[in-house]
Structures are given as structure tokens and as C-alpha cells.
Amino acid sequence: MDHVPFIGRLSMHEYMALIGGFFFLAFETAIRFIIMFLPVPIIQWFHDRSRILFHRFSTKRAKGKSKAEDVADAIRKAKDFGELCQYWGYTHEEHVLLTKDGYLLGLHRLPTKRWQRKRNPGTSTGKPVVYLHHGLLMNSEVWVCLTDAERCLPFVLAEQGYDVWLGNNRGNKYSKKSVHHDPNSVKFWDFSLDDFAWHDIPDSIRYVLDITKSNSVSYVGFSQGTAQAFAALSIHPQLNEKVNVFIALAPAMSPAGLAAPIVDGLMKASPTLMYLFFGRRAILSSTATWQAILYPPIFASLIDTSLRFLFNWNNQNISYLQKIAAYAHLYSFASVKSVVHWFQIMREAAFQMYDDDVSAFGSPGGRAYRPARFPTKNIVTPIVLLYGDCDSLVDIQMMLKELPDHTTATCLAGYEHLDILWGMNVDKDVIPEVVNALKMHRDLYGSPDKLKDGYKMIER
Numbered sequence: 001m002d003h004v005p006f007i008g009r010l011s012m013h014e015y016m017a018l019i020g021g022f023f024f025l026a027f028e029t030a031i032r033f034i035i036m037f038l039p040v041p042i043i044q045w046f047h048d049r050s051r052i053l054f055h056r057f058s059t060k061r062a063k064g065k066s067k068a069e070d071v072a073d074a075i076r077k078a079k080d081f082g083e084l085c086q087y088w089g090y091t092h093e094e095h096v097l098l099t100k101d102g103y104l105l106g107l108h109r110l111p112t113k114r115w116q117r118k119r120n121p122g123t124s125t126g127k128p129v130v131y132l133h134h135g136l137l138m139n140s141e142v143w144v145c146l147t148d149a150e151r152c153l154p155f156v157l158a159e160q161g162y163d164v165w166l167g168n169n170r171g172n173k174y175s176k177k178s179v180h181h182d183p184n185s186v187k188f189w190d191f192s193l194d195d196f197a198w199h200d201i202p203d204s205i206r207y208v209l210d211i212t213k214s215n216s217v218s219y220v221g222f223s224q225g226t227a228q229a230f231a232a233l234s235i236h237p238q239l240n241e242k243v244n245v246f247i248a249l250a251p252a253m254s255p256a257g258l259a260a261p262i263v264d265g266l267m268k269a270s271p272t273l274m275y276l277f278f279g280r281r282a283i284l285s286s287t288a289t290w291q292a293i294l295y296p297p298i299f300a301s302l303i304d305t306s307l308r309f310l311f312n313w314n315n316q317n318i319s320y321l322q323k324i325a326a327y328a329h330l331y332s333f334a335s336v337k338s339v340v341h342w343f344q345i346m347r348e349a350a351f352q353m354y355d356d357d358v359s360a361f362g363s364p365g366g367r368a369y370r371p372a373r374f375p376t377k378n379i380v381t382p383i384v385l386l387y388g389d390c391d392s393l394v395d396i397q398m399m400l401k402e403l404p405d406h407t408t409a410t411c412l413a414g415y416e417h418l419d420i421l422w423g424m425n426v427d428k429d430v431i432p433e434v435v436n437a438l439k440m441h442r443d444l445y446g447s448p449d450k451l452k453d454g455y456k457m458i459e460r
Contacts, residue, residue: 388415
């Protein structure tokens with residue numbers, strides 16, 4: 001059973017925040033429990049009332065929907081990855097792989113260009129392969145929920161002639177099943193970044209290579225999707241031979257912390273507070289409930305406020321309609337343990353494996369051991385970093401010190417974290433950088449012989 005750790009280490013204002021947090025979570029849990037038993041008409045009534053209140057007090061007056069608003073509304077209402085692709089005229093494939101430790105992961109694939117259909121699904125296309133992986137509390141939908149097809153990286157890559165694959169972490173919307181554990185059990189959610197690195201990433205890439213008959217893939221990650229690749233490539237030397245380039249968007253390795261001092265201090269004082277607040281299963285599982293009740297602009301405003309409070313992100317580079325469309329697809333299930341792992345990394349300022357002895361955090365007498373760090377300097381795969389200079393989660397100087405010398409970095413002026421996914425100008429600032437990096441390394445490492453020569457060149 002969890003206990004309150006390090007009582008003496010908390011200041012008075014941290015105690016107040018802790019008590020306030022418990023009361024808030026208790027209130028939120030009670031409300032959510034009540035909502036579970038409400039019939040759909042009652043829930044719709046709350047939704048309609050929030051819409052009326054929004055239009056009464058908002059400066060954004062309803063004047064009849066424009067075409068752009070219709071697009072945003074259609075993207076927001078899309079139920080899954082397939083409907084998002086279908087809206088823009090793309091035919092997708094769904095795949096399921098079994099990891100070595102028994103989790104079933106959903107993969108999505110865009111094998112053809114717009115309005116085209118592959119005759120033999122699940123077979124090789126002969127095209128160069130790109131694999132994309134999402135961030136924390138996300139799933140593959142975040143890549144395709146944009147209000148313009150030309151700003152959607154997977155669609156652009158499909159038009160450029162790539163065989164595009166999109167992965168999903170265990171536990172999220174498309175991977176909530178295991179052959180060993182029920183998703184309602186604590187054991188199902190007992191995973192962290194370590195498990196993504198040991199299993200999810202290498203097993204997904206292995207599956208993609210088996211289907212495509214390709215020698216290698218190009219990896220594009222966002223946020224935690226980059227951390228998972230940093231970790232996986234560092235502990236699986238053979239995986240470096242299968243990834244010809246790693247493009248890290250808004251890369252995450254060892255963030256300094258949260259912008260909210262009280263929250264940051266509490267979680268760094270003892271990450272086990274996360275277990276006390278949220279238990280040991282999925283975190284923020286009530287998000288879908290509030291999303292169903294609140295009018296979309298109100299929900300978007302709530303997300304904006306939360307991101308500003310926690311990370312000091314203003315999201316001004318993301319249009320209002322893009323927020324309405326994308327925020328509906330922003331959240332997906334993730335384990336509390338994976339978030340605790342991030343607070344451990346922040347607390348120690350080191351990109352390390354999960355510390356199972358969470359009760360020993362910050363003990364006054366020091367530690368008798370140190371959790372193993374991911375040996376990221378051992379990565380052989382070429383690394384390309386794209387980061388925003390206004391992203392509070394990216395410490396580029398620290399990151400470059402921990403990565404091999406063949407890493408290159410490009411700074412995007414005025415960009416925050418989510419801007420790299422959904423910003424108004426990603427088609428001008430981000431996507432061309434990705435396409436150029438893919439083309440350069442595809443030309444260099446495209447054939448098996450070139451691949452071997454390329455690695456020899458890097459080693460020299």
C-alpha cells in the first residue's frame with residue numbers, strides 16, 4: 001500500500017497544494033461517478049447548456065458555419081484513425097502485433113497516395129518505409145487530425161511516395177489488450193518507458209520490416225515518441241542497423257520540469273505522490289467524460305489553460321479551429337507509472353531507467369545505487385533534431401551532450417511543443433525539414449550495401 005513519503009521534506013505551501021489536490025481529485029471522482037449513471041439525454045442537456053453559456057459570454061458570436069468550421073467540426077467528430085483518413089481520401093490498413101511480453105499493439109498504415117487503393121493489403125509496396133510514433137497521453141490520431149491535408153505529415157509523405165506506418169503504445173486507444181492481463185487490472189498498467197524501449201518500439205519496427213520486406217525504416221518521433229527511440233536505439237545495438245535515420249520532433253530526454261512551481265516541487269519531492277493521486281492504472285481516465293459534457297470551445301479553453309499552467313505554453317501558433325479539431329484527439333490512455341518515470345527523470349536530471357525503489361527518493365543519507373542510464377551516446381543511427389526555441393520541455397544543450405557527435409539540430413523560432421504537430425506553418429517550417437532529412441538519408445542508405453557503407457562512414 002502506498003504511503004505519504006518524506007513528510008519533513010514538504011514545505012507549508014506544498015502541503016496546502018497537496019491537500020487541495022486531494023480535495024479536487026475527490027470532487028472530480030465523485031462527479032465522474034455520478035455522470036457514469038446519467039442517461040445520454042441528460043449528458044446532452046449539460047452539453048447544450050455549456051454551449052448556450054459559451055455563446056452568451058464569448059466574443060465569438062455564431063454567424064453560421066464557414067467551410068473551415070465545417071472541416072474542423074468533421075475532424076473533431078471523426079471517431080477513429082480510419083475516419084480521419086477517409087475524410088481526406090486516404091485508404092488505411094490496420095495491423096496488430098504481439099510484443100514479446102504479451103501486449104497487442106495496433107499499427108496503422110498509409111500504403112498509397114490519395115484516392116488510391118492497394119490491391120493486396122498487408123504486403124510489400126517496394127516503397128521506402130517511414131515509421132511515426134506519437135507522444136505521451138496520445139495515439140496515432142494526433143498525426144492526422146489536422147484541418148489541412150498539406151499540413152499533415154503522414155499524408156505529405158504518402159504523396160511523396162513513402163510507405164507510411166504509425167505506431168501506438170501499449171495501453172492507448174488502439175493497444176488496450178494483453179494476452180496475460182486484463183486491462184482493468186493493476187498488472188496491465190505496470191509499464192513505463194523501459195517497456196516501450198525494450199518491447200514496443202523494436203517489436204513494432206520488426207513487424208513493419210517483416211511486412212514491407214524492407215531493409216530499414218526511417219523513424220519520425222514526436223515528444224515521448226523521441227524518448228522511446230533514444231532509449232530503444234541505445235539498448236538495442238542491432239536496432240540501429242534497421243533504422244536509417246531518426247528524426248526527433250520536439251525531442252524529449254530530460255526536461256527541466258514543469259512551469260507550475262508548486263506542482264513541479266511536489267512531484268520532484270516524491271514522484272510517488274502521483275500514485276497517491278491517481279492510483280496505479282491509467283492516468284486522467286476521466287478526460288473522455290468531460291469531453292463529452294463540455295461544449296468543444298470550452299473544452300479547448302480548458303486544455304489551453306492547463307497547458308499554460310503546467311508548461312507555460314500559449315499555443316498561439318495553433319489556430320482556434322485547429323484546436324477545436326485536434327484537442328478532441330489529444331488524449332489517450334497511458335499508465336500512471338510512465339508519468340512517474342518522467343518525474344524520476346526530471347528529479348535526477350538524467351535520462352535513466354525506471355527506479356523501482358521509489359521510496360528511496362531523495363533520502364538524506366544519499367543513495368546506495370543509481371538506476372541505469374540509457375546509453376544514448378552509443379546510438380549509431382543518424383539523428384536529426386527539430387525543436388522550438390519556446391519549448392519548455394527541450395533542453396537542447398543538455399541533450400546534445402548526451403547524444404553522439406553525428407546528431408544535427410535545427411531550431412524553429414517561435415515554436416512551442418505542440419506547434420510542431422499542429423502549427424499554422426508546419427507545411428513551411430517543419431514538413432520540408434523532415435522530407436529533406438528523409439531524402440538525404442534514403443539516398444545515402446537506400447540499398448543494403450549503402451546501408452553498411454553508411455554505418456562505416458559514421459563510425460569513422
